[in-house]
Every structure is written in structure tokens, then in C-alpha cells.
Amino acid sequence: MLLLICLSLLILLGTLWGSLALAYQWPLPGPRLAAVAWCLVGLGALWWLWQGGPRWGWVGYGLLWVLLLGWWLSLAPSNDRDWAPDVAQMLSGEVDGDRVTLHQVRDFRWQDREAGEPRWESREYDLSRLASVDLLIANWGLPLISHVMVTFGFDDGDFLTFSVEIRRERHEAFSSLAGFFKQYELSIVAAAERDLVGVRTNHRGERVSLYRIEMSPRARRDLLLSYVAEANALHETPRFYHTITANCTTIVYAMMRRIVDGLPMDYRLLLTGRLADYVHAVAGLMPGYSLAELKARADITEAARAAGDSPDFSRRIRQGVPGWE
Structure with missing residues (x-):
């Protein structure tokens, strides 16, 4: 029986x-x-x-x-489909010593949650001026599930944000269930912070938190170069998104494990609404603050809504965030 x-x-x-x-x-x-x-x-x-x-x-x-x-x-992934406008282009990059040139960096001006004025640019960055890394966590109402992004700051005041996202077709909407069944390709978007953060806070009604991350200069550099290498790999060989094994957190975790020895696997890598708890537990957030205080001061939603498309968007959203006072 x-x-x-x-x-x-x-x-x-x-x-x-x-x-x-x-x-x-x-x-x-x-x-x-x-x-x-x-x-x-x-x-x-x-x-x-x-x-x-x-x-x-x-x-x-x-x-x-x-x-x-x-x-x-x-069923094989493809880079040749009728893509939604915000993922229509694929990021790629070239590295020459300290100089990184990125192609198809996004800087949309958003009118609503789906429509924006397309802007794709090539930009150069000097790795010797890389000064900071921030973790961005965007939540749309489900307490335990959030979207994760990483921002790199340079000492000239420039910021570059990376987001691992689904590369959906024009007619598609996101579904966590569909993400188990080869519905979407995987995409790495590099964009201006006011694009990736602003569309979420100002048009999609999401709440975004920003945490400054404690990382050595070498680790910051290696992480940025890992994003470039991963984007180049996807440019050459498309890959399916997967809700658990290939998403906005697990891809970054795989990159970080190659940089930080002994970084533990943890359930909070999947329950991304608690990712800040995990990063705090591995001593990745700013020291000298309790987790409760870091969370209370990390919410940049209202600051981002007030900043709008302001040229000093990145400076304004960091006011009062630990590590950015």
C-alpha cells in the first residue's frame, strides 16, 4: 500500500x-x-x-x-524575439585596465509604469574611481519577496545600477510561476539610478530601500567586472530565467561567492524580502547600527518620489542613509 x-x-x-x-x-x-x-x-x-x-x-x-x-x-533560449522596450537592448562591455566601456546603458525618462522615452547610451567608467557599493531592495507589497539591484558609486558623483531581470517579450507580463517554465530569458540591465529606482518608486508604487555595503576596494572592482562578464556571456549565449535558480539574487550570490570565500547559502537568498537580514548577518552592512535602525533609515521611497528626474537624484535619495550622512 x-x-x-x-x-x-x-x-x-x-x-x-x-x-x-x-x-x-x-x-x-x-x-x-x-x-x-x-x-x-x-x-x-x-x-x-x-x-x-x-x-x-x-x-x-x-x-x-x-x-x-x-x-x-x-526548448532553447533566444536573443531574437519581439522584446519589451525596456529590455530591447542587451548590455555588453569592454575592459581595458581601469577603463570599462559599457554599451546599451539604459537611461529612460518614464511617463508611467510601462512607457518611457527610450535612451540607450555607451558610457565609460574609471575603476580607479570606484568608491562605493549599495544594495537596493524594491518591494511591491509581498513582505517576503522583493527585487534586488546593486549600485556602484564613483568619486566623481556618478552612479551605475545593475539589475538582473526577466527579458520579457512585448506582450508578456511577469509571473513567478511562469518563471519555472522557460517563459522568459535572463537579462542584465545597467542603467542610471533614477531610471531603475525612479520607475519603481514613482510609477509602479513600489517601496525601495538602500543599504551601503561594506566591501574592500578589490571586492567592489571584482563585483562590477563580474557583472560585465555575465552580461557579455548572456550577449553571446542566451539563458532562461528561473524563479529559483537564476533570478535577481541567486545570480548575484553566485558572483559574490567567487569574490568572498565561505559566503553561506541561506533561505533568505530566496525570500528576498529578508535579504537585508542576511547581509547584516554576514557583516555586509554598515557597522555601528542595529539592523532595526538600518532598515528604518534605508527607505528612500519618498526621497525618490520627491527627486523625480532631478539631475542630483542619487545624492538626494542618500540623505540620511547610514554610510551616506
């Missing part, structure tokens, strides 16, 4: 996964019909299991699984 129950659970899980995979990715007309058909296959397998049907039935079921997995593995 225990064996029957375990096999039934496996069939049910396989039926659920296969139905969702077909619902999101079946290329022919009728993806919902394909999903329903797979549900019927699963229910038929359960009935066959409990009725003790002949073994030849399992051969047919196995062949159907081979076909499904073969189709699933054949």
Missing part, C-alpha cells in the same frame, strides 16, 4: 509539472487543450496503477514521458 501511495504521488506531481509546462510552452494552437490532455493521461495512469493493469500500459506511459521530456529539452 505504501508503494502505491508513493507511486501515486509521483504520478500526480509529474502530471502537474507536465500540464504547466504544456500550458506555458506548447507552441501549437491549444496549449490549454494540451495541458488538459496531459492531465487525462495522468489520471489514466493513476487508474491503471490502482487497478493493477498489465505492464504494457506502463510502456506506453513511459514513451509519452520520453516524448514530453524530449520536447522540453529541445
Whole structure:
């Protein structure tokens, strides 16, 4: 009986996964019909299991699984689709000593949550002037789930923000569930801070917190170069976004593990609403403050809304943030 129950659970899980995979990715007309058909296959397998049907039935079921997995593995990411305007271009960069040249840096002027005046630029940065790293956490209402970005500051007052995002097509909207099923490609966006932060606070109704990070000059440099290398890799070889294994936090964590020895894995890397707690626990936030005080002073939402498209946006949102007084 225990064996029957375990096999039934496996069939049910396989039926659920296969139905969702077909619902999101079946290329022919009728993806919902394909999903329903797979549900019927699963229910038929359960009935066959409990009725003790002949073994030849399992051969047919196995062949159907081979076909499904073969189709699933054949799905490949692409850099050639009808992309949404804010991810229409792909970041790439060149490094020459201390000089980094980035192509397709975004600096949109946003009119609403989806529409902005497109601006894509090539910009040069001097790594010898790299002076700071900040963690940005944007929350849209779910306490435990947030979007994570990283900003690099230079001693001339310039700031550059990186965001690991879905590269969605023009007709697509974000869905965490769809992110499990090869719905989106992975994208690294480099942009002006007033673009990536401003669109969230001023047009999408999100709350954004900013934390200055304690990092050595060498680690700051290595992290920025890791972003450039990752962007170049995606430019050459597209990759699917995945809600757990390839998202805005796990990609950055993988880069950081190559820079900081012994950086622990932690559940808060997935429950990103608590990411600041994790960074504080590994001594990554500004010393001399309690976590509660850091969180209370990190909220830059109202400052960003007041700053709008001001040229000194980055300076204004940092007023009162520990490490930026």
C-alpha cells in the first residue's frame, strides 16, 4: 500500500509539472487543450496503477514521458524575439585596465509604469574611481519577496545600477510561476539610478530601500567586472530565467561567492524580502547600527518620489542613509 501511495504521488506531481509546462510552452494552437490532455493521461495512469493493469500500459506511459521530456529539452533560449522596450537592448562591455566601456546603458525618462522615452547610451567608467557599493531592495507589497539591484558609486558623483531581470517579450507580463517554465530569458540591465529606482518608486508604487555595503576596494572592482562578464556571456549565449535558480539574487550570490570565500547559502537568498537580514548577518552592512535602525533609515521611497528626474537624484535619495550622512 505504501508503494502505491508513493507511486501515486509521483504520478500526480509529474502530471502537474507536465500540464504547466504544456500550458506555458506548447507552441501549437491549444496549449490549454494540451495541458488538459496531459492531465487525462495522468489520471489514466493513476487508474491503471490502482487497478493493477498489465505492464504494457506502463510502456506506453513511459514513451509519452520520453516524448514530453524530449520536447522540453529541445526548448532553447533566444536573443531574437519581439522584446519589451525596456529590455530591447542587451548590455555588453569592454575592459581595458581601469577603463570599462559599457554599451546599451539604459537611461529612460518614464511617463508611467510601462512607457518611457527610450535612451540607450555607451558610457565609460574609471575603476580607479570606484568608491562605493549599495544594495537596493524594491518591494511591491509581498513582505517576503522583493527585487534586488546593486549600485556602484564613483568619486566623481556618478552612479551605475545593475539589475538582473526577466527579458520579457512585448506582450508578456511577469509571473513567478511562469518563471519555472522557460517563459522568459535572463537579462542584465545597467542603467542610471533614477531610471531603475525612479520607475519603481514613482510609477509602479513600489517601496525601495538602500543599504551601503561594506566591501574592500578589490571586492567592489571584482563585483562590477563580474557583472560585465555575465552580461557579455548572456550577449553571446542566451539563458532562461528561473524563479529559483537564476533570478535577481541567486545570480548575484553566485558572483559574490567567487569574490568572498565561505559566503553561506541561506533561505533568505530566496525570500528576498529578508535579504537585508542576511547581509547584516554576514557583516555586509554598515557597522555601528542595529539592523532595526538600518532598515528604518534605508527607505528612500519618498526621497525618490520627491527627486523625480532631478539631475542630483542619487545624492538626494542618500540623505540620511547610514554610510551616506
